[in-house]
Amino acid sequence: MQxxxxxxxxxxRELWAKKVVLGLFLISSLLLVMVAFALNLDVVDGSLAGLRxxxxxxxxxxxxxxxxxxxxxxxxxxxxxxxxGILLALFATAPLIVSMLERGHIDLLLSKPMSRxxxxxxxxxxxWAAVAVLTVYLLGGVWAIMSIKTxxxxxxFLISIGLVVVMFGVMYSTVALMGVWTESTALALIVSxxxxxxSLVLAGHEAIxxxxxxVGSTAFNVLYHILPNFAEVTTMVANLSRAEPVSSWYPLxxxxxxxxxxxxxxxxxxxxxxx
Amino acid sequence: MPDAVSVDGxxxxxxxxxxxxxxxxxxxxxxxxLEPGRVFGLLGPNGxxxxxxxxxxLGIVQxxxxxxxxxxxxxxxxxxxxxxxxxxxKHTFPELLTARQMLDVYGQMGRVPAEHRATRIPDLxxxxxxxxxxxxxxxxxxxGMLQRVGLAQALMNxxxxxxxDEPTDGVDPVGRRAIRDLLVWLRDExxxxxxxxxxxxxxxxxxxxxxxxxxxxxVKQGAISELTAVEREYRLVCTALPDDLPExxxxxxxxxxxxxxxxxxxxxRVASDTRTDLNALIDTLRAHDVEIEAIDPVxxxxxxxxxxxxxxxxx
Numbered sequence: 001m002q003x004x005x006x007x008x009x010x011x012x013r014e015l016w017a018k019k020v021v022l023g024l025f026l027i028s029s030l031l032l033v034m035v036a037f038a039l040n041l042d043v044v045d046g047s048l049a050g051l052r053x054x055x056x057x058x059x060x061x062x063x064x065x066x067x068x069x070x071x072x073x074x075x076x077x078x079x080x081x082x083x084x085g086i087l088l089a090l091f092a093t094a095p096l097i098v099s100m101l102e103r104g105h106i107d108l109l110l111s112k113p114m115s116r117x118x119x120x121x122x123x124x125x126x127x128w129a130a131v132a133v134l135t136v137y138l139l140g141g142v143w144a145i146m147s148i149k150t151x152x153x154x155x156x157f158l159i160s161i162g163l164v165v166v167m168f169g170v171m172y173s174t175v176a177l178m179g180v181w182t183e184s185t186a187l188a189l190i191v192s193x194x195x196x197x198x199s200l201v202l203a204g205h206e207a208i209x210x211x212x213x214x215v216g217s218t219a220f221n222v223l224y225h226i227l228p229n230f231a232e233v234t235t236m237v238a239n240l241s242r243a244e245p246v247s248s249w250y251p252l253x254x255x256x257x258x259x260x261x262x263x264x265x266x267x268x269x270x271x272x273x274x275x
Numbered sequence: 276m277p278d279a280v281s282v283d284g285x286x287x288x289x290x291x292x293x294x295x296x297x298x299x300x301x302x303x304x305x306x307x308x309l310e311p312g313r314v315f316g317l318l319g320p321n322g323x324x325x326x327x328x329x330x331x332x333l334g335i336v337q338x339x340x341x342x343x344x345x346x347x348x349x350x351x352x353x354x355x356x357x358x359x360x361x362x363x364x365k366h367t368f369p370e371l372l373t374a375r376q377m378l379d380v381y382g383q384m385g386r387v388p389a390e391h392r393a394t395r396i397p398d399l400x401x402x403x404x405x406x407x408x409x410x411x412x413x414x415x416x417x418x419g420m421l422q423r424v425g426l427a428q429a430l431m432n433x434x435x436x437x438x439x440d441e442p443t444d445g446v447d448p449v450g451r452r453a454i455r456d457l458l459v460w461l462r463d464e465x466x467x468x469x470x471x472x473x474x475x476x477x478x479x480x481x482x483x484x485x486x487x488x489x490x491x492x493x494v495k496q497g498a499i500s501e502l503t504a505v506e507r508e509y510r511l512v513c514t515a516l517p518d519d520l521p522e523x524x525x526x527x528x529x530x531x532x533x534x535x536x537x538x539x540x541x542x543x544r545v546a547s548d549t550r551t552d553l554n555a556l557i558d559t560l561r562a563h564d565v566e567i568e569a570i571d572p573v574x575x576x577x578x579x580x581x582x583x584x585x586x587x588x589x590x
Contacts, residue, residue, distance in 0.1 A: 006383030104367035
């Protein structure tokens with residue numbers, strides 16, 4: 001356990017030294033301060049009686065219930081954390097794999113009494129843990145502030161924190177695999193951003209498959225099932241933030257399977273290669 | 276007790292290129308055994324395979340054939356590195372950490388318990404002369420300081436076997452002396468030290484035995500004193516030789532003009548085919564009232580020996 005904890009600590013420190021992570025932390029803090037102090041709500045008998053943002057009242061509050069407002073704010077923050085947060089987190093963490101493989105650094109790590117798979121997976125765990133801390137800080141903070149201010153406790157919103165962290169983990173598996181394979185941060189980011197872009201197209205697979213021939217539709221279906229469904233999981237995050245039921249967990253399941261396979265391949269490549 | 280390092284028929288072939296594959300035979304059947312407690316120097320020209328051999332022993336590179344063990348445990352098992360410390364030639368330490376934090380993290384990775392780390396870190400920083408820099412960030416360290424903190428890192432787990440790749444490279448003479456003193460202290464403590472270096476004068480000062488690698492093979496191995504001894508030639512320090520010595524004696528003794536000798540004495544080079552012959556010569560000198568101060572085998576420098584071994588013979 002000791003080597004794993006040492007590596008997780010080292011990864012935390014390396015990430016903290018990156019300006020992007022510091023930026024994410026500052027933006028999150030700013031948002032929390034905004035939600036805490038700039039959003040003033042007048043709640044009377046459990047209903048929204050008044051709303052002011054930076055001291056200004058909105059033009060109309062017709063049809064806006066307290067629950068709708070809370071769910072709306074939480075969904076907006078979760079959506080931003082999911083898309084913007086994951087894209088920035090991938091950008092911040094991608095160089096870590098390649099820098100770990102640098103000559104002089106990897107030699108030293110491999111000379112320690114731990115297996116290669118432990119070394120690699122501990123590094124990955126360190127990255128996950130750092131991103132999880134940031135996500136819990138932002139989304140957990142927003143949830144706590146909104147709940148205390150309004151008395152509306154949206155428990156299902158907390159599940160979306162898990163979804164953001166898991167989907168970051170899924171997309172980081174591509175970065176890890178490409179990083180170990182090619183030692184190129186740029187290529188690792190291009191492939192993982194490419195998969196996110198492809199997931200936007202794959203999200204419309206039902207309509208697209210209907211327009212394609214047998215070969216095309218089969219190929220499209222295969223891609224839909226084997227690649228991560230990053231865009232479709234957005235709907236799940238939004239549903240959970242609004243305390244609505246999730247119609248299908250399949251996009252998450254297939255994405256997690258993709259991540260597991262990518263991590264297994266990355267670990268296999270890390271274990272077998274020379275440095 | 277098993278050998279600290281044991282290598283048998285070790286081979287490593289690097290393959291690269293997809294369309295025009297090229298192969299490099301970095302190690303070609305290397306055999307080596309190193310007893311615990313020895314200070315061993317691995318020498319060789321660039322590309323001889325020294326770094327590959329060290330990397331195989333540390334599990335950084337995987338052998339193509341043959342076996343290697345550290346204290347009897349195969350190097351493919353990470354437990355073999357439990358008692359090992361390593362300072363690579365081109366190391367990259369996390370620049371954002373202080374010296375104390377860096378030693379703590381690497382100690383943790385080396386499975387050193389927290390309570391041991393707490394006492395070991397100040398002790399090691401003191402030994403490498405960096406006590407005052409404990410809270411300074413690694414990124415601000417000079418090359419020599421990096422080398423010394425790197426050595427402290429390699430010693431965090433109190434290793435029984437220490438691998439050092441060019442340990443005094445880039446270190447000023449004072450720092451080099453400090454490292455050398457530390458290595459001598461470790462040797463006296465019973466640590467097995469495996470040094471990979473180009474600085475032959477440094478190796479000569481610390482190591483008891485060396486091996487020379489060339490083109491992926493170990494071409495020579497043995498104690499430095501044995502390897503550098505010139506066969507059946509001796510250095511004699513004595514009083515002036517009388518003129519009435521037999522001509523045969525004069526022919527076998529030549530003055531060493533570039534060597535200084537104590538006042539009233541001179542240095543001579545003596546050639547002798549056998550021990551009996553040498554003793555007869557000494558008897559003749561003594562019979563002519565020559566007083567002998569010292570007689571010892573002539574030695575070459577390790578550098579001269581190394582160049583003889585690795586240089587191709589003249590056509």
